[in-house]
Amino acid sequence: MTIPINWYLLVAAGLFSIGLYGVLSRRNAIGILMGIELMLNAVNINLIAFWRYLDPVRMTGQVFAIFVFTVAAAEVAVGLALVIAIYRNRDTIVIEEIDLLKE
Amino acid sequence: MVPIIIFGLSALITLGAALAVVTNKNILHSAFYLVLAFAGVASLYVLLEAPFIAVVQVLIYIGAIAILIVFAIMLTRRIGSDDLIQRNAQWIWAALGAAGLFLVLGWIVYSVNWPVVTQIVPEDTITILGQELLSTYVIPFEVASVLLLAALVGSIIIGRERE
Numbered sequence: 001m002t003i004p005i006n007w008y009l010l011v012a013a014g015l016f017s018i019g020l021y022g023v024l025s026r027r028n029a030i031g032i033l034m035g036i037e038l039m040l041n042a043v044n045i046n047l048i049a050f051w052r053y054l055d056p057v058r059m060t061g062q063v064f065a066i067f068v069f070t071v072a073a074a075e076v077a078v079g080l081a082l083v084i085a086i087y088r089n090r091d092t093i094v095i096e097e098i099d100l101l102k103e
Numbered sequence: 104m105v106p107i108i109i110f111g112l113s114a115l116i117t118l119g120a121a122l123a124v125v126t127n128k129n130i131l132h133s134a135f136y137l138v139l140a141f142a143g144v145a146s147l148y149v150l151l152e153a154p155f156i157a158v159v160q161v162l163i164y165i166g167a168i169a170i171l172i173v174f175a176i177m178l179t180r181r182i183g184s185d186d187l188i189q190r191n192a193q194w195i196w197a198a199l200g201a202a203g204l205f206l207v208l209g210w211i212v213y214s215v216n217w218p219v220v221t222q223i224v225p226e227d228t229i230t231i232l233g234q235e236l237l238s239t240y241v242i243p244f245e246v247a248s249v250l251l252l253a254a255l256v257g258s259i260i261i262g263r264e265r266e
Contacts, residue, residue: 003110003219008147011114013123013208015144017201022125023189024197029131030155030175034137037168038121044156052151053217056224059235063243065156066236069163070247074254076168081174081262087179090263096191 007047021061029083029093033076040072110150117143128189138169152224155232218249 005021022035044065051061087093090100118137129134141164148157225231236244 001215003106005219006127007110007114007214008151009212009256010209011117011147011249013205013212015129016141016208017205018118018121018125020204021201023259025125026235027191028130030179031133031154031189034124034172035132037137037164037172038140041141041164042185044160045144045147048148048151048153052153052224054218055220056152056222059228061231061263062153062156062228062232063235063240064117065153066159067243067247069159070251073163073167074250077254078172078261080171081258083175084178085261101261 005049005053008045011018012042012049014042015039015045026096027096028096029086029098030080032095033079033083037076038080039070040068045067106150109146113150115148116140117147130189131173134169134173135178137172138165141165141169153228155229165219 019035019038019042022038023032024035026032026035047061047065047068051059051065055061081094086098090098092098115138118135120143123136124133124140127136143158145157145160145165147162148154
């Protein structure tokens with residue numbers, strides 16, 4: 001018996017929701033970035049599951065997943081550089097205290 | 104039967120580790136659980152017969168992104184300590200929203216009749232993937248490398264210590 005596609009999609013949906021909760025509830029900027037990584041992983045599971053079950057002969061799904069990897073790597077590099085720059089200037093990475101534009 | 108057991112274990116590890124990532128009080132422990140979640144996702148890729156993606160997952164996510172996150176936590180260490188409250192005031196609404204999103208997504212997953220095909224995966228997907236990347240998808244491939252270069256330069260400029 002093979003695993004139905006629904007199971008993979010359900011796991012991905014769960015992972016995305018958990019990541020969304022992390023993004024919305026964390027006060028630490030790095031914690032928010034971790035939530036975003038979880039959400040990107042969920043998207044990748046979906047892409048690979050759709051490739052495997054709906055169109056396994058062409059490689060479109062895998063190529064798309066590789067681009068998601070690339071963008072995730074670029075995003076986390078720039079994001080963490082921003083976090084470190086903010087920490088150096090403001091001595092905090094708690095999101096609520098980073099309110100320069102409000103003042 | 105064996106694939107189903109492996110799937111169940113991978114899904115359990117992935118989701119459990121992800122929950123630990125978003126709820127753990129110590130942000131450094133969250134980062135270690137993040138590695139576990141990434142490893143669970145990699146085993147899901149193996150089950151989906153995408154070995155290249157699984158290896159890339161281990162290399163990029165565990166090998167690069169998770170390590171980068173650990174470095175960032177170490178550099179901002181005081182913030183990672185246990186006494187800081189890690190949840191903001193709106194966490195209950197965030198939890199409700201995330202649970203609602205999960206219910207909606209689950210309902211969609213089960214209400215759509217996915218047009219699953221019975222074709223089997225080609226023998227050497229990695230060869231085909233390499234050829235496709237350098238023929239059909241060569242423009243996006245090059246654009247992705249420009250994006251990586253831009254991110255590299257940008258993060259060095261942003262993160263650099265100013266005189």
